[in-house]
Amino acid sequence: MVSEFSKGDIILHNFQTGNRKVVHGPHMSVVLHSHQVGNATVTICPISSAVDKRTWKRKKLKSWYLPLNKGDYPCLDVDSYVKTDQIITVDRAQITDIRRPSELTPIDLINLDLKLIALYEMSKTVKDFLSKEITKEIESVLDDVDAELKKEVAKNVTSLYKSINKKIMPLLKELGKDRQQEVIETLIKVDFDIITKVNAIIDEVLKFTKETYIKKYSD
Secondary structure (H helix, E strand, O other), X not given: OOOOEOOOEEEEEEEOOOOOOOOOEEEEEEEOOOEOOOOOEEEEEEEEEOEEOOOOEEOOOOOOOEEEOHHHOOOOOOOEEEOOOOOEEEEHHHOOEEEEEEEOOHHHHHHHHHHHHHHOOOHHHHHHHHHHHHHHHHHHHHHHHHHHHHHHHHHHHHHXXXXXXXXXXXXXXXXXXXXXXXXXXXXXXXXXXXXXXXXXXXXXXXXXXXXXXXXXXXX
């Protein structure tokens, strides 16, 4: 029994189905998910020849099958394909012959996932999931932008307020205490009003940006 193997590893498995309509006998197969010691079963996909060995003509493959080029896989005798419609779970103890270093190329591994998604009608589920993930990512980015912009607004307005204060405060000494208080309250109100209005504009811009990006990347 093989102790460990990874998704995409190619193994030799003897299928004892007793049914000639599905794969039967020894076949190279692709492991569909990684395993370490402790798992009792493993899910695999059989590999079959893409060439009719009686006539040596290439078979016409279904769109959901994954073609494998012999040149990429030393363990294959001829060009082959993964029979994605015949997934089977087998006893882990039966996995005794793993053809390392043969494993699916990174491109074929991605294509295998795409074939399985299409065959088992998971496209809508995947799209919905990606749409939600994209929305979350956009919201996260815009939240960061929002916080940074508002922090910058507050800093700049405060700086402006201090500058105005510096020039006005000496003039306040010429006024009575009541007038001094009135001017200070007006400055504070102006400070607050500016920040509120600018932040409202930022909120509107970011809301529009969010809607635009979500529409663009979720369709």
